[in-house]
Amino acid sequence: MRIILIDDDQLVTLSLKTILESTNSVQVLATGTSGAEAIALYQQWKPDVLLLDIQMPNGSGLDAGEQILQQDPNARILFLTTFSDDAYIAKALELGAKGYLLKQDFAGIVPALEAVMQGQHVFGEQVVSCFSKQFKKKSTFDYAKYDITEKEQEIIAQVAKGYSNKEIAAALCFSEGTIRNYLSSILEKLQLRDRTQLAVYYYHHQMDV
DSSP: EEEEEEEHHHHHHHHHHHHHHTTTOOOEEEEEEEEHHHHHHHHHHHHHHHHHHHSSSSSHHHHHHHHHHHHHEEEEEEEEOOOHHHHHHHHHHHHHHEEEEEEGGGGGGGHHHHHHTTTOOOOOOOHHHHHHHHHHHHSSGGGGGGGHHHHHHHHHHHHHHOOHHHHHHHHHTHHHHHHHHHHHHHHHHHTOOSHEEEEEEEHHTTOOO
C-alpha cells in the first residue's frame, strides 16, 4: 500500500518509515513535518492512506485532515499521536478519519493500515474508552422516533465499539451481507455518511443496549 507519513518529530518519522517498509507491504511515498506539508503532499501523491500526527507547527494535523477531507471525502486518514485526548479523538472522528491510534502501539500500525485498506475503521481500545466517557449521558436517546428497531440499536452499539461487519455478524448470528444491509438502512434513516459518523452519533446520544 502507498502511504504518506507526517510527523513533526523527524526521528519518529524515520523510525516509522523503517518499520513500515521492512514489512514489504508498505511503500512510504513521502514524509513531512507539518500540516501544510500534509496537504501539499496529499494533493501531489494521492496516497492509499495518510498517516497524520496531530500536534504540529504550521497547521495542526486536525486542520490539515479537515481540509483534505473537504477536497477529497474518500481520503483515508489515520491519525497517529501520543495524545489520547478526548477532544482530539472526538474531532478526528467527526472529521471522517478512518481511525485514531497511539504512537506507543507500534505493533498495531501495520494491521491498522491493512484494516483501513479493507474499508474498516480503526479505534484502539483506549481511544474507544476515552471517547465513550466523553459523550456518555444519563438520559437514553429515543431512536424509535427515527424508526430504528431494537436490532438496529444493537448493531449501532457494536459499530460504536469498533467491531467489523464480520464480528457483528458473528455476534448477532447474521451474515455479513445482512449486516451491510442493516447499516445502509440505519445510515439512511439517521442521514449519516458512514460508520464513523454513526459511532459519533451513538456516543452523543448514549443509550443502554
